[in-house]
Structure formats: C-alpha cells, structure tokens
Amino acid sequence: MAKDVISEVFAIDVFNDVVMAERLPKKVYATLKKTIEEGEELDxxxxxxxxxxxxxxxxxxxxxxxxHWFQPMTGITAEKHDSFISAASNGGNAILEFSGKELIKGEPDASSFPSGGLRATFEARGYTAWDCTSPAFLREDAAGVTLCIPTAFCSYTGEALDKKTPLLRSMEAISTQAVRVLKLFGHDDVKKVDCSVGPEQEYFLVDKEKYMKREDLIYTGRTLFGAMPPKGQELDDHYFGSIKERIAGYMKELNVELWKLGILSKTQHNEVAPAQHEMAPIYGTANIATDHNQLVMETMKKVAKRRGLECLLHEKPFAGVNGSGKHNNWSLVTNTGKNLLEPGKTPHENIQFLLILSAIIKAVDENAALLRLSASNPGNDHRLGANEAPPAIISIFLGEQLEDVISQLIETGEAKSSKQGGKLNIGVHTLPELKKDATDRNRTSPFAFTGNKFEFRMVASSMSIAGANTVLNTIVADVLSDMADELENAENFDLAVHDLIKKTLTDHQRVIFNGNGYSEEWVAEAERRGLPNVKTMVDAVPSLVSEKSIKMFEKFKVFSEVELHSRAEINYEAYSKAINIEAKTMIEMVNKKYIPAVIKAVATLAESINSVKAAVPSADVSVQTTLLTDTSALLAKAKAAVNRLQEVVTEAATKEEGAEQATYFKDVVFQAMAELRAPIDALELIIDREAWPVPTYGELLFEV
Structure with missing residues (x-):
C-alpha cells in the first residue's frame, strides 16, 4: 500500500523531465535538454x-x-499571479493563452524589495527570468491551482536582486574550474561538475491556540520571555524517541505534500529539544535543492496550520534548549556520475581526491568570516556555540583517517597508508559483526567531512541555503582556478600536483580540528592558531565587501562590487529591523500584559495579607510578606528596564542606517532586552500559573 501511495503521488504536480518527454516534440525536447544540461541559449x-x-x-x-516564483532578498519567496485568460479578437468569449515570452520573462515591481540602494521607489522596474534547470510545479491552496515557474530576479539595470541569480553564477564558476582540473587528470569526458546539496531541516511544532496567545512568537518567531520548566532536554528522551500521534499525522501529511512536488523527503525524527523535529531529503543539484528547501519550509507551515499546529523555523525559539539549524550537505558530482569527494578505500593513493580536498581546506581557511556570514541571520546569533550547534569559529573536521593521511603528507612528503574501520563486535552472539567506518563523527564541528561530502552545520534554519552554497562554490572555484593555472603550466604534472597538495595542506592545516568545538580550550587554541572568532552577524558583514571578496566575486562574475555593497546594506538593515521589532514587542508585552498581570497578583497578595491580619492579628504572614516584597521588587526592576529599553530603541532611530545603526542594536539594544527579560522570567516563577498572561515554556514544549 505504501509503495502505491508513493508511486501514485510522487511528482504529480511537477512539469519534470518525464512530463516534458511525453508532451514535447522529440526535437524540441532534445533542444530544451541541451539548454538545461549544457547551458545553451533558449530559442x-x-x-x-x-x-x-x-x-x-x-x-x-x-x-x-x-x-513567476522567485526568491528576493527577503529570504522567502515571492510571486505575482496572472490568469491564462486573454480577450478574444472578436470580443466574444475569453481564450486561454500562455506564450514563450510570458514563460521566459516577467516584470514584477523591484522597488519594494530589499535592494541595498540599487533601486529607489521611482525606479520600479525589475525582471524575472525563467530558470529552465529547475522544473515548474503546481501549487493548490484557497486561491485554486497555480502554475509556479522558478525564476531569477534582477533589476532594470541588470543587478541581481535575488538569492538564485548569484547561486546560478557560482555553479557555473565552480563547474568551469573543476572541469579544468579534471582534464589535467585525463577526464576529457567530463563536461560539467554540479554542486550537489542535501539540506536537513530542523523545526519546532507547537499548539496553534497557545501560539496565538504569544505576541513574541507571532511577531518575531521566537519567545522573548520564558522561564525554563522543571524538565527540558536533559534526559535526552526526546531525541529519536517515539513520535507522538499528533506529530506523526503531521509528518505523514507533510511527506505526501512534498512528494507531490517531487521533493525526495527521506528522513523524519524527533530532534534533541522537546517539540523539535527534523526532516532530511535526498540530495539534488544546488539550485533545485534551494527551490525545494523553500518549498519545504512553506509546506511545513501550511500543513501545520491545517492541523491546529504552528511550525517554528526560528533558530532559537526557546532559550535554554536546542536551537534549529539547516545542515547543508555539499559535494561535487561530474556529469559522468563521479563524486569528487569520494575518497575511495585508499584515500592516500587518491591524488585527485587529495587535491580537491586541499583546495576546499584552503578555501575555508582563507574565507572563514565570509562563510560565517553566509550562514548568518539575526536568529542564528542566539544559536551558535551551544546545544548541538557549531561554534562561531570556523574549523574543519576530517576524521582520523584523513587527518592521518594529511599528517603523513605534511611530515614526510608521502602518504603510505590509510586507516581502515575494521569490524565492531558488540559482544552478543546473535547479533552480527558491524563494519565500522574509518572515522567517528563530530557534532561540534561547523564544517565536517562525513564520508563523501562536507556538512556545513552553521546554516540558519529559517534562511535560504542559496547564500551559503553561493559562497562555498565561489571560494572553492577561486582556489581551483589558481591550482589549474599552476598545474597547466607544470613541466612534470605528477611532481607538481604532489608538491601543490603538500604545500596547500601545510599552509592551511591550522583550520583542521577534530576535537570538542564547545570547549573553552578550543576558543583559546583557535585564537593561538589565528582563526577568527566572528561572534555576530554584524561583525561578519564587512567580510562581504573586503578587497579580497570583491576581487574574487568579480573575477567569477558572481557578484559585482555594487551588488556586494548592496547586500552588505541589506544585511545591516535586516539585523536592525529584526532587533527593533523584537525590542518593540518586548515593550508592548511588558506594558500591556506582564505588568498589569503582576500588579493584579500583587494586589491580591496584599489583600490576602490584610485579610489574614484582620481575622487573626497574631497570625504569621511572613511568607506572604516576603512574596509581596520580592514580587514588588521585581516589578519595579521590570518597569525600570522597560523604560530603559524604550529609551535605547528611540535612540537607535537616530543612528545612521547601515553599520552604525546595526552595531548600536547589537551592543546597546540587545543588552537592554536581556536586562528586561531577567525580571520577567523571575516573576514567572513566583506568580500563580493561572494568573500568568501567556502560555509558559512547559505548556508550549510539552503540551503538543
């Protein structure tokens, strides 16, 4: 039955290769396939x-x-719907039309999307251009059925205003440079190298009725207040635990909806924190994986609402428990089907693999801050560094096998062996021996090699994966380009490639770290090695417009200098606006909910004390008096803190937009927010639950 369900629904809403082959004339289909696979211009x-x-x-x-379905710099998708209806020439009935021109190009307003100064309100024209490499799909909702055409989005003057255009450019860049390197190894049959991506998606599910009583969740996606319940995730009983019936029903419906869209939803399970879960797909080409991940997030939210739930994609919706990320599994695959990150059984003999590996190590080491930014949004600053999230320091985990091979190369100039995994005997005769991998895993590493791919674990759960993969592709393309330049001019290729691998690994071994990324010792060790510790998104933004970044991105035509500066401004603006909304939400909740509720509780307590004293003058009311005193003190502290927060929010508006304002929000407003949260959370532990004005962490996390 399950097989029938999957086969019946999979990709039924996708205009994919199978549908095109059935519906297009053979010559047209062949021409379109050539455009998709080889990048030839479409007639x-x-x-x-x-x-x-x-x-x-x-x-x-x-x-x-x-x-035309596109991905502007808002981080979510955008669309403008047009019907197929056209007027008949004779003024009679309407006719249904859709031309190649309408398929190829759309004209949405470009002035109201984030542009970092590229577009002003009076400069409104923008264009969407069909990305024929990503299949069109159907989406059904209250508006009916809509044909969605994945597109790129650019301004009237040609600058990219979206996430997809730079990604497509970066894919061309890394393909070109990787093919150059592979031809040196004799692979003349390789015409293209694709970036293959599999983004794991973490998320929280909470009851919608409770969600609607929390303005902080509604406006910001995270709880701005909340004391920890007696039980959190310390027992590790939620991770991979039995899935609740209500959640299982949600997952079942989610899978069907994703399968209809051709998304290979593969894995589902409970994550570390209560109410947290994960979905993982099978890998796909980077731009399609990016489109699919946007659809995954949209579908998760849509299905949740149907079931009386709310899906939270924020990186840290609850303080004190595991945050959510989007592990970006990245590899390079040739058009002949070879994974360039497959080390083989004897990686010490796999020179091609070692060259590609050394290029990636160099690229990550030289562009750490840029990678940090590519995975950053305001919410991720709360997550990085604890509770299963990687630290803000970029390092690479390779595992014992590859670390040993690299050590041999650096120390002796030659690698003669590779550690093997062997077998694991569990000690029970009825259980089979298990084949061990040659390397353990490291969940504290932000950039970990996991068999035949790198897992970039820093990426924020709510953001598009386009930015991270654009940066990864470009920085690796840059190193491969330099390597190809050197090797193409070498008199003795074998000797030159050997020396290049050794030199690259020797120069950049500092970024390799297989230990505990959460430890304080690693922070000190990383500083000794000279690795940057970029703690916030705001601190990372300058890396985007450094002289080195501008030169690199322009070299491969991924971004122009103007586009880079516009994106820097967009990042600063996004951070400032996010923190400003959070601060204003805190002020409103404290003034309109928390303070009135506490005043009412204080009044009730005072009345209780007076009533007891009136009835029994000699009664001991020390407990009530202490509670009244403590509550009143915290109430006064909260009022002073909310006044202070209002002052700094008002002051923030006077700062120059961009770096200055974002830095003020980071250093001043954010601190004032923390000072306001502390007394409110303390009051939550004192005030009667029935009198508390919002659902608590315990209710949100465990009553699902």
Missing part, C-alpha cells in the same frame, strides 16, 4: 512550444493562473 520558438505544453498540462490539472 523563443522553442520557448513558445514549451509554454503551450506547460499550459495545457497545468489546465488539465485545474490551474487557472501562473506565476
């Missing part, structure tokens, strides 16, 4: 035929509208 006549077939398929499925 308008071909686009017209594709558009007609796409329209007919969509109409058969009940579609009435189409939209």
């Amino acid at each position: 308008l006549d071909i686009a017209n035929i594709v558009a007609h077939a796409m329209k007919e398929w969509a109409l058969e499925r009940g579609a009435t509208h189409y939209t």
Whole structure:
C-alpha cells in the first residue's frame, strides 16, 4: 500500500523531465535538454512550444493562473499571479493563452524589495527570468491551482536582486574550474561538475491556540520571555524517541505534500529539544535543492496550520534548549556520475581526491568570516556555540583517517597508508559483526567531512541555503582556478600536483580540528592558531565587501562590487529591523500584559495579607510578606528596564542606517532586552500559573 501511495503521488504536480518527454516534440525536447544540461541559449520558438505544453498540462490539472516564483532578498519567496485568460479578437468569449515570452520573462515591481540602494521607489522596474534547470510545479491552496515557474530576479539595470541569480553564477564558476582540473587528470569526458546539496531541516511544532496567545512568537518567531520548566532536554528522551500521534499525522501529511512536488523527503525524527523535529531529503543539484528547501519550509507551515499546529523555523525559539539549524550537505558530482569527494578505500593513493580536498581546506581557511556570514541571520546569533550547534569559529573536521593521511603528507612528503574501520563486535552472539567506518563523527564541528561530502552545520534554519552554497562554490572555484593555472603550466604534472597538495595542506592545516568545538580550550587554541572568532552577524558583514571578496566575486562574475555593497546594506538593515521589532514587542508585552498581570497578583497578595491580619492579628504572614516584597521588587526592576529599553530603541532611530545603526542594536539594544527579560522570567516563577498572561515554556514544549 505504501509503495502505491508513493508511486501514485510522487511528482504529480511537477512539469519534470518525464512530463516534458511525453508532451514535447522529440526535437524540441532534445533542444530544451541541451539548454538545461549544457547551458545553451533558449530559442523563443522553442520557448513558445514549451509554454503551450506547460499550459495545457497545468489546465488539465485545474490551474487557472501562473506565476513567476522567485526568491528576493527577503529570504522567502515571492510571486505575482496572472490568469491564462486573454480577450478574444472578436470580443466574444475569453481564450486561454500562455506564450514563450510570458514563460521566459516577467516584470514584477523591484522597488519594494530589499535592494541595498540599487533601486529607489521611482525606479520600479525589475525582471524575472525563467530558470529552465529547475522544473515548474503546481501549487493548490484557497486561491485554486497555480502554475509556479522558478525564476531569477534582477533589476532594470541588470543587478541581481535575488538569492538564485548569484547561486546560478557560482555553479557555473565552480563547474568551469573543476572541469579544468579534471582534464589535467585525463577526464576529457567530463563536461560539467554540479554542486550537489542535501539540506536537513530542523523545526519546532507547537499548539496553534497557545501560539496565538504569544505576541513574541507571532511577531518575531521566537519567545522573548520564558522561564525554563522543571524538565527540558536533559534526559535526552526526546531525541529519536517515539513520535507522538499528533506529530506523526503531521509528518505523514507533510511527506505526501512534498512528494507531490517531487521533493525526495527521506528522513523524519524527533530532534534533541522537546517539540523539535527534523526532516532530511535526498540530495539534488544546488539550485533545485534551494527551490525545494523553500518549498519545504512553506509546506511545513501550511500543513501545520491545517492541523491546529504552528511550525517554528526560528533558530532559537526557546532559550535554554536546542536551537534549529539547516545542515547543508555539499559535494561535487561530474556529469559522468563521479563524486569528487569520494575518497575511495585508499584515500592516500587518491591524488585527485587529495587535491580537491586541499583546495576546499584552503578555501575555508582563507574565507572563514565570509562563510560565517553566509550562514548568518539575526536568529542564528542566539544559536551558535551551544546545544548541538557549531561554534562561531570556523574549523574543519576530517576524521582520523584523513587527518592521518594529511599528517603523513605534511611530515614526510608521502602518504603510505590509510586507516581502515575494521569490524565492531558488540559482544552478543546473535547479533552480527558491524563494519565500522574509518572515522567517528563530530557534532561540534561547523564544517565536517562525513564520508563523501562536507556538512556545513552553521546554516540558519529559517534562511535560504542559496547564500551559503553561493559562497562555498565561489571560494572553492577561486582556489581551483589558481591550482589549474599552476598545474597547466607544470613541466612534470605528477611532481607538481604532489608538491601543490603538500604545500596547500601545510599552509592551511591550522583550520583542521577534530576535537570538542564547545570547549573553552578550543576558543583559546583557535585564537593561538589565528582563526577568527566572528561572534555576530554584524561583525561578519564587512567580510562581504573586503578587497579580497570583491576581487574574487568579480573575477567569477558572481557578484559585482555594487551588488556586494548592496547586500552588505541589506544585511545591516535586516539585523536592525529584526532587533527593533523584537525590542518593540518586548515593550508592548511588558506594558500591556506582564505588568498589569503582576500588579493584579500583587494586589491580591496584599489583600490576602490584610485579610489574614484582620481575622487573626497574631497570625504569621511572613511568607506572604516576603512574596509581596520580592514580587514588588521585581516589578519595579521590570518597569525600570522597560523604560530603559524604550529609551535605547528611540535612540537607535537616530543612528545612521547601515553599520552604525546595526552595531548600536547589537551592543546597546540587545543588552537592554536581556536586562528586561531577567525580571520577567523571575516573576514567572513566583506568580500563580493561572494568573500568568501567556502560555509558559512547559505548556508550549510539552503540551503538543
């Protein structure tokens, strides 16, 4: 039955290769495939035929509208719906049309999206351009069925205003440079190298009715107040535990919805924190994986609402428990099907693998702050460094096997062996011996080699993976380019590649760390090694517009200098706006909910004391008096703190937009927010639960 369900629903809402092969003339299909696989320009006549077939398929499925679906710098997706209706020339009935021109290009307003100064309100025109490498799909909701066409988004003057355009550029860059290197190893059959990505998605589910009583969750995605309940995640009983019926029903529906969209939803389980879960897909090409991950997040929220739940994608919705990330599993695969990060059984003999590995190590070491920024948003600053999240210091975990190979190369100039995993005997005769991997895992590493890929664990759970993969592709392409330049001019290739691997690993071994990334000792050791510890998003932004970054991104035409400066401004602005919204939400909640509730509780307590004294003058009311005194003191502290927060929020508005304002929010406003939270959380532990104005952590995390 399960097999039938999957086979019946998988990709039924996708205009994929199978559908195109069925509906397009053979020559048109072959031409479109060549465009997709080899990047050749698409002819308008071909686009017209594709558009007609796409329209007919969509109409058969009940579609009435189409939209260019794109990913602006908001971090979420955007769309403008147009119906297929056109007026008949004779003024009679409406006709249904969809042309190649409409498929290829759209014209949304570009002035109201974040542009970092690239577009002003009076400079409104923008264009969306069909990304034919990512299949169109259907989406059904209250508006009906809509044909969604994945597109790139750029301004009238040609600058990228989205996440996808730079990603596509970076994919071309790394493919070109990787092919150059592979040809030196004799792989003339390799025409293209794809960046393959598998983003694991962590999320929280809470009861919608409780969610709607928390303005902080509604406005900011995280709880700005909340005392820890008696039980959190310390027993480790939620991780991989039995899935509750209500959550299992949600996961089942989520899988079906994702399968319909052709998303290979593979793994589901409970995560570390109470009410936290994870979904992991099978890998796909970077731009399709990016599109799919955006759809995953949208679908998670949509299905949750149907089931009386709310899906939280914020990186730290609850203080004191595990935060959510998006582990970005990244590898390079040739058009002939070879994974360039597959070390083989004897990696010490795999020179091609060692060269690619050394290039990645150098790229990460030289661009640590840039990588940190690529995984950053305001919420991730709360998460990095604790509770299963990697530290803010970028380092690479390679495992014992590769670390040993590298040590041999650096120390002796030659690697003669590779450690093998062997077998694990569990000690029970009825259980089989297990084949051990040659390397353990390290969950504290932000950039870990995990068999035949790198897992970039820093990426924030609510953000697009496009930025992280754009940076990864470009920095590795940059190193591969330099390596290809050197090796193409070498008189003795074998000797030159050997010397290049040894030199690269020797120069950049400082970034390799297999130990505990959470320890204080590592922070000191990293500083001794000269590794940057970029603690916040604001601190990381300058790396985007450094002389080195501008030169590199312009070299591969991934970003122009203007585009980089605009993105820096967008990052500063996004941070400032996020913290400003959080601060204003705190002020409103304290003034309108917490203080009135505490005043009422204090009045009730005072009345109780007076009543007891009136009835029994000699009665001991020391407990009530102490509670009254403590509560009143915390109330006064909260009032002083909320006044202080209001002052600094007002002051923040006077700062120059950009770096100055973002830095003020980070250093001053954020601290004032913490000072306000402390007395409110302390009051929560004193005030009667029935009198507390919002659902508590215990209710949100355990009553799902």
